[in-house]
Amino acid sequence: MKRGLVTWDKGELPPEELASRLAVVHNVVRTKGLDALVLYSDVWRCNDARYLSNYMPYWNRAFVVVPRDEKPILLCSLSPRVYPWIKTVTVHETIVASPSPPASLFKLGAERGWKRLGICDLDGLPADLHAELTSGNTELVDISRAEVRHAPSKVEVQMHARAARMAREVLEKEISNAKAQTDHELTGQLELQLRRAGAEDVVVLVSDGTGTPVPPCGSAVRPHTSVVVAIEHNGHWAKVTRNVAGMTSSLPARGGVTELREILSGPYSWETIDDAATPAVISLTLQIQARDQTLYYGDTYLQGEEGLRIL
Amino acid sequence: MLKLNPERKKEFLDLMARRGWDLLLFYGDTWRKDHFRCLVSVCFCGPQALAVLTKEGEVRAVVTHPWDVEPVKTATGGSVTYVPRLVEGLKNCVSESANVAINGLEQMEARFVRAVQEATGKTAASATADVEEIRRVKTQEELEWIRKAALLADRGYEQFVRVARAGMTEFELVAEVEGYLKAHGAEDNFMLVASGGTEVTAMKPPTARKLQVGDSVITELTPQINGYYAQICRTLVIGPPSEKQLESYAIFAEAQKAAQDLLRPGVDISDVARVQNDIFRKHGFGDYTGPQYTRVRGHNLGLYPDELPHVLENVHYTCKKDMVIICHPNTYLPLSGYMVFGDTLLVTDTGCVSLSQTERRLFQA
Numbered sequence: 001m002k003r004g005l006v007t008w009d010k011g012e013l014p015p016e017e018l019a020s021r022l023a024v025v026h027n028v029v030r031t032k033g034l035d036a037l038v039l040y041s042d043v044w045r046c047n048d049a050r051y052l053s054n055y056m057p058y059w060n061r062a063f064v065v066v067p068r069d070e071k072p073i074l075l076c077s078l079s080p081r082v083y084p085w086i087k088t089v090t091v092h093e094t095i096v097a098s099p100s101p102p103a104s105l106f107k108l109g110a111e112r113g114w115k116r117l118g119i120c121d122l123d124g125l126p127a128d129l130h131a132e133l134t135s136g137n138t139e140l141v142d143i144s145r146a147e148v149r150h151a152p153s154k155v156e157v158q159m160h161a162r163a164a165r166m167a168r169e170v171l172e173k174e175i176s177n178a179k180a181q182t183d184h185e186l187t188g189q190l191e192l193q194l195r196r197a198g199a200e201d202v203v204v205l206v207s208d209g210t211g212t213p214v215p216p217c218g219s220a221v222r223p224h225t226s227v228v229v230a231i232e233h234n235g236h237w238a239k240v241t242r243n244v245a246g247m248t249s250s251l252p253a254r255g256g257v258t259e260l261r262e263i264l265s266g267p268y269s270w271e272t273i274d275d276a277a278t279p280a281v282i283s284l285t286l287q288i289q290a291r292d293q294t295l296y297y298g299d300t301y302l303q304g305e306e307g308l309r310i311l
Numbered sequence: 312m313l314k315l316n317p318e319r320k321k322e323f324l325d326l327m328a329r330r331g332w333d334l335l336l337f338y339g340d341t342w343r344k345d346h347f348r349c350l351v352s353v354c355f356c357g358p359q360a361l362a363v364l365t366k367e368g369e370v371r372a373v374v375t376h377p378w379d380v381e382p383v384k385t386a387t388g389g390s391v392t393y394v395p396r397l398v399e400g401l402k403n404c405v406s407e408s409a410n411v412a413i414n415g416l417e418q419m420e421a422r423f424v425r426a427v428q429e430a431t432g433k434t435a436a437s438a439t440a441d442v443e444e445i446r447r448v449k450t451q452e453e454l455e456w457i458r459k460a461a462l463l464a465d466r467g468y469e470q471f472v473r474v475a476r477a478g479m480t481e482f483e484l485v486a487e488v489e490g491y492l493k494a495h496g497a498e499d500n501f502m503l504v505a506s507g508g509t510e511v512t513a514m515k516p517p518t519a520r521k522l523q524v525g526d527s528v529i530t531e532l533t534p535q536i537n538g539y540y541a542q543i544c545r546t547l548v549i550g551p552p553s554e555k556q557l558e559s560y561a562i563f564a565e566a567q568k569a570a571q572d573l574l575r576p577g578v579d580i581s582d583v584a585r586v587q588n589d590i591f592r593k594h595g596f597g598d599y600t601g602p603q604y605t606r607v608r609g610h611n612l613g614l615y616p617d618e619l620p621h622v623l624e625n626v627h628y629t630c631k632k633d634m635v636i637i638c639h640p641n642t643y644l645p646l647s648g649y650m651v652f653g654d655t656l657l658v659t660d661t662g663c664v665s666l667s668q669t670e671r672r673l674f675q676a
Binding site for chain 1 (some may be wrong): 341
C-alpha cells in the first residue's frame with residue numbers, strides 16, 4: 001500500500017513533461033471527436049492517472065477526466081478533506097468529490113452538454129463502474145492505452161532508473177549484512193531504508209532456494225536465499241533481485257536459466273509479458289539452477305527494438 | 312498455518328446449495344486480495360488470482376504470475392493454471408450452462424466478467440454481499456490471527472512513540488514504524504498519519520513536514536498477520552500537551568468508551584455511531600460528526616482493513632458475536648485539529664473486549 005512519501009518533485013518530473021503528455025491526450029480527444037477522455041485509477045491501478053496528472057491514490061477509486069482543451073479534472077472518492085494535499089502533488093486544480101465516479105461523470109457531462117466520451121481501456125474498468133457507465137445515455141468510445149501512452153519518455157525512463165538505483169543500493173547493502181537474520185528482519189531493514197529514502201511503496205519476496213519467491217515467513221536467511229525487491233518511487237516502479245550467494249547471470253540467458261519478464265510501465269504495477277520487443281520499462285528476473293538449489297537474480301531494464309538496457 | 316479454511320469452505324458450499332450455484336469464483340486483485348484469500352489464504356504476487364469452488368467441494372485456481380503456482384497449489388491441493396492474461400484462463404475454468412457466482416465481481420475487469428458469461432452462456436451473479444456476510448463473523452482460528460495482529464499493532468505504536476521527535480519528517484517516522492512492523496512479521500500494514508495543529512483536517516500518506524513542538528501527531532496503524540488486519544488509532548503530542556489538546560482527547564476517550572460500553576450482540580451498528588456522536592453533541596461539537604469533518608466512527612476488520620459495515624448513524628446492521636470492529640470517533644475539532652483514538656474490539660456473548668493493549672491516554676514525545 002502507498003503509505004510512504006507521495007510527492008511531486010518538479011526537478012525530476014517537470015510540469016512541461018506532464019503538459020506534453022496532456023497534449024497527446026487532447027489530440028486524441030480532438031481527432032476522435034470526443035468531448036472528454038476518462039482514465040480509471042485505484043490503489044493498485046494508478047499508473048495511467050499518475051502518468052497524466054501525477055495522481056497516486058493511497059486508497060479508493062477515481063476518474064481523471066480530460067475535457068477538450070482543458071486541464072484534467074479529478075473525480076475522486078476520497079474525502080474533500082484531503083484535496084488540498086492532492087493539489088500539492090498533482091496537476092489537478094479541480095477535484096470533484098465523487099462517492100460514485102460514474103455518477104459524477106454523468107453530472108459533469110450533463111452540465112457541459114457532453115455526448116461522446118472516450119474511456120481508456122473501457123473493458124478494463126471494474127465491472128460495477130463499467131455497468132454504471134454503459135447504462136447511461138452517453139456514447140462511450142474505447143480508447144486503447146497505446147493511443148494515450150506512447151513509448152516511455154526520457155523523463156519516465158530516468159525516474160524508473162532512479163527507483164532502480166535506490167532498490168539496488170539498498171538491497172545489495174542489506175543482503176550482504178543479512179546472514180544472521182531472519183527474512184522478516186531483512187525485510188524490516190529493507191522497508192526502513194527504502195522508505196527513509198522516499199519510496200512510497202515496497203514489496204519484498206524471498207526464496208529459500210527450494211521454491212519460488214514468496215512473502216517472507218520468518219525463515220533464516222541462508223546462502224541460497226534470494227530476495228526480490230519491488231519499489232515505487234514517485235510513481236515509478238523498479239524491481240531488483242539479488243541472492244546471498246552473489247550469483248549473477250549474463251544476458252541472453254543460457255541453459256539452466258529461465259527468464260521472467262514483467263512490464264513495469266503498464267497499467268498495473270507489474271504484469272508478466274511474453275513480448276520482448278515492445279518499448280517498455282521491464283523487470284527481468286533470471287531463475288538459475290545451481291546444483292539442487294534455485295537462485296534468482298534480476299534487474300530493471302528499458303526494453304526496445306535494440307534489445308535491453310539496464311536502468 | 313491456515314491456508315484453506317475448512318469452516319469457511321463449508322459455509323460457502325452451503326451458500327452455493329441455497330442459491331443454486333454450480334461454481335463460486337473468488338476473484339482477487341492486488342488491491343482486494345481478500346476476495347480470493349477468504350477461501351485460499353495465499354498472498355499472491357501477480358495482478359490477479361482466481362479460485363473456483365465447485366459444488367462438489369473441489370478447489371482449483373488460475374493465477375497470473377508464475378511464482379503463484381506453487382504456493383496456491385500447496386494451499387488448495389487442486390489444479391492451478393498459470394496464464395499471463397486472466398481472460399485466457401477464465402474461459403477454461405467454467406463449464407457451459409453452469410450457474411456461476413463471483414465473489415469480488417464488482418472489482419473484476421469487465422472483460423473478465425464477459426469471458427465468464429460467454430463461456431457459460433449465462434449471466435454471472437455477484438456473491439460479494441453474501442460472502443462478506445459470512446466473513447463478518449470470525450472463526451476461532453481467524454480470531455487468533457487478529458489477536459496477533461492487534462498485539463503487533465500495540466508494539467508498532469510503542470515504536471511510534473519511541474522514535475517520534477521534533478525535527479523528524481512524517482515519512483521518516485513512518486519508515487521507522489514500517490521497518491519495525493515488517494521485522495516483526497507483518498505481512499502488510501495500512502497506515503495514515505498527520506501532524507500539526509488546528510490546520511490538520513485529515514490523515515493521509517506522510518509528507519516531508521518536520522514534526523514540531525506542540526504538534527498533535529496522529530496515526531492509524533493496521534498491521535496484517537496471515538491476511539488478517541487489526542487497527543489502533545492514537546494521538547501523540549510533541550512536548551507537553553496544551554489544555555485544549557487535553558480537553559479534546561478527553562472527549563475522544565469518552566466517545567470511544569461509550570461505543571465500547573454499548574457494543575454487544577443484537578445492537579444496531581447505527582447506535583454504536585450515535586453514542587459516539589452524542590458525546591460530541593453533549594460537549595457542543597455536534598457539527599463535527601458529519602462528513603465534512605469525518606468519515607466513519609469505525610468499521611469491521613478482517614481480511615480487508617476497511618470492511619463493512621461502517622459505523623455510521625445511517626447504516627443499520629445487527630452486530631453478532633465474534634465480529635471484530637474498530638470503534639474510532641476520529642474527527643476534526645477546533646480545539647486541536649483532527650484527532651484519532653480507537654481500539655480493535657471483539658464482540659463477545661455479553662459485550663465486547665478490546666484486543667488492543669496500548670494505554671488509553673494522550674501520548675507525549
